[in-house]
Amino acid sequence: MLKDKVALVTGAGSGIGKQVALKYAAEGAKVVVSDIVEKGGKETVEEIVAAGGEAFFVMADTGLPDDNEYLVQQTLEKYGALHIACNNAGIGGPSAPIGEYPIDGWDKVIKINLSGVFYGMRYQLPAILKSGGGNIVNMASILGKVGFACSGAYVAAKHGVIGLTEAAAVEYASQGVRINAVGPGFIKTPLVEKSMDEASRKALVALHPIGRLGESEEVAELVLWLSSDKASFVTGSYYNVDGGYLAR
Numbered sequence: 210m211l212k213d214k215v216a217l218v219t220g221a222g223s224g225i226g227k228q229v230a231l232k233y234a235a236e237g238a239k240v241v242v243s244d245i246v247e248k249g250g251k252e253t254v255e256e257i258v259a260a261g262g263e264a265f266f267v268m269a270d271t272g273l274p275d276d277n278e279y280l281v282q283q284t285l286e287k288y289g290a291l292h293i294a295c296n297n298a299g300i301g302g303p304s305a306p307i308g309e310y311p312i313d314g315w316d317k318v319i320k321i322n323l324s325g326v327f328y329g330m331r332y333q334l335p336a337i338l339k340s341g342g343g344n345i346v347n348m349a350s351i352l353g354k355v356g357f358a359c360s361g362a363y364v365a366a367k368h369g370v371i372g373l374t375e376a377a378a379v380e381y382a383s384q385g386v387r388i389n390a391v392g393p394g395f396i397k398t399p400l401v402e403k404s405m406d407e408a409s410r411k412a413l414v415a416l417h418p419i420g421r422l423g424e425s426e427e428v429a430e431l432v433l434w435l436s437s438d439k440a441s442f443v444t445g446s447y448y449n450v451d452g453g454y455l456a457r
């Protein structure tokens with residue numbers, strides 16, 4: 210599905226981003242695996258190469274404009290083009306009601322989860338245009354559409370990601386670049402499972418009519434489809450992959 214394409218994935222050292230990188234590579238793309246953590250990113254590259262694919266690692270913090278510029282530069286230097294970007298890196302942030310929310314926690318979540326997507330697209334779009342067109346998938350969340358207690362910064366950032374995706378899609382649709390957002394429900398990754406006891410896990414499961422949390426691979430399938438020519442008429446859209454969470 211992605212033969213001869215060059216794709217970059219941020220936050221590709223773990224969870225959803227890792228599965229997106231593996232699927233892109235399995236479909237024939239050359240993949241730039243980026244993460245702020247070297248170990249996870251390099252492991253993803255090793256898995257891709259072991260499976261016969263092509264990939265290399267670039268350490269970059271999506272919350273820093275210069276790192277995003279560097280990531281695109283490295284991609285062009287190594288593979289000579291950029292066709293696909295998945296802006297996936299993100300953090301959960303502090304858990305507190307808005308009246309008590311730590312200011313530095315707010316700033317950090319907005320910087321990585323929202324500004325990071327803008328910084329990414331700011332440098333990816335000119336490169337994709339120069340490469341003859343392509344597409345971008347931004348990782349939002351079900352919490353880009355509805356609220357969730359004690360997660361104000363995350364909810365605000367993910368709502369922003371959907372708006373930013375729509376604005377960019379309108380600007381670039383006629384120039385051969387499709388831009389979409391994905392809204393996973395709660396997915397079994399370190400981000401969600403890190404600090405969860407059994408009671409909280411059961412409560413989260415109960416919010417998904419399908420009766421379980423999602424798997425990273427299930428999100429990556431949707432991302433892959435959006436990134437492929439099979440989605441050639443799809444831009445400015447937001448797709449859920451949430452086991453029915455938003456349908457309740």
Ligand code: NAD
Pocket residue numbers: 219220221222223224225226243244245246249269270271272297298299300321348349350351392393394395396397398399400401
């Ligand atoms: P994860 O913690 O498993 O992976 C996130 C990766 O991003 C990690 O490898 C981490 O090192 C990297 N990262 C963190 N900050 C970074 C930064 N500043 N620059 C570059 N890389 C950075 O989490 P995940 O669950 O796979 O989350 C991936 C994305 O999916 C996030 O945007 C998250 O908000 C979104 N999401 C997750 C869920 C879920 O339930 N897991 C649900 C909806 C949306």
